Amino acid sequence: MLPSGPTKVQHFLPLPNRKDVNRLILLSSLKEIANDLVDSSSSSTENEIETLVLGRNSQPRVNRFVDDVVNFYSEAEFKKNFRVSRDLTEYLVAKYSASTWFITRNYKGGRLQTPAESHMLAFLWFAAKKTTFREVGNIFDMCLSNMYNTFNKVLNFLVRDIAPEAIKFPNExxxxxxxxxxxxxxxxxxxxxxxxxxxxxxxxxxxxxxxxxxxxxxxxxxxxxxxxxxxxxxxxxxxxxxx
Incomplete structure (x- = not known):
């Protein structure tokens, strides 16, 4: 026998499809990474991360700073800005590019890989100027995460590869x-x-x-x-x- 009275209709929210779930998981993961890499003063928001995932917008940064500016510095100007000579910088770039800390990308597509010279110059500029990752990244055409990774790679290279041979107490x-x-x-x-x-x-x-x-x-x-x-x-x- 059918129940008497008005029939109650239950409404169920539609389940999200797999594409939406994957998108939410990816956004959540990127947000966690960004929070680890960027300090509290960063202006990165979930909207910016979503823009990065769904459609990357090119951020305005200085292009060809090394080619058009640094390469035309006099020796005095170069040392004033980087606190080391050009010869020493070229030596460090050669050693860094051949080290395990600089990994040459073996795939094509996307943005061009930042060269070893830019890695070293960006690090030296940061160390000499006592500025921020964001400012150095804008000058050397690196996003914030790239600048963060570059800094750590060059720092490890200098501490682990260069320091033992350059800073040592005389034994003989x-x-x-x-x-x-x-x-x-x-x-x-x-x-x-x-x-x-x-x-x-x-x-x-x-x-x-x-x-x-x-x-x-x-x-x-x-x-x-x-x-x-x-x-x-x-x-x-x-x-x-x-x-």
Whole structure:
């Protein structure tokens, strides 16, 4: 027997199709990545991420800055802006491009890969100017995520590949004698291997040891005790040298 009275009709919301679900998952993932990469001052929003996914808009940035500007710098202008010479920069670019930190893209399509030279110059510009990733990215035609990844790649390259060969304490006796003699010619004080002021350098201002990671301002003597070289000082300065 059929029930008497008005029949209740239940309304169900339509289930989202697979395309909509995939789109929402992708947007959510991109938003999480963006929050990890971009600091709180970023103007990135969900709408901007959605624009990136659904239809990429070209952001206005400087084109050909390296080709049209940097390559025409005089040596003095280059060093003023990057704090290192052009010859040293070219050496670093060659080493970086051949390292495992710079991976040459083996597929075609999309934007052209940013060359190793731009990676190095962008990093040096950031380090010399104390500016922001966003500003450097605009100058060197890199999006914010590309600039972030570039910075970390070059930083790892410098710390892991270059620093061990460039920043090192003298081990051989003849090296120590050359440095000590140079200091004696400057100040008349014998057997000096280096000067301490947060770092250790020899008479020509080349770093012999660098130690970072101590917060705030503390005395140089405490920095030395905390550093790696401080724990090996007796053997490093043997048999007659001092800092």
């Amino acid at each position: 006796t003849h090296e120590k004698e050359v440095i000590a003699k140079a200091f004696e010619n400057i100040a008349g004080f014998p057997n000096v291997l280096g000067c301490i002021d947060g770092s250790i350098h020899h008479s020509k201002l080349r770093f012999l040891d660098v130690f970072t990671g101590v917060p705030s301002i503390i005395h140089d003597a405490r920095v030395l005790r905390l550093s790696f070289i401080g724990k090996e000082l007796s053997s490093a300065c043997a048999p007659k040298y001092h800092l």
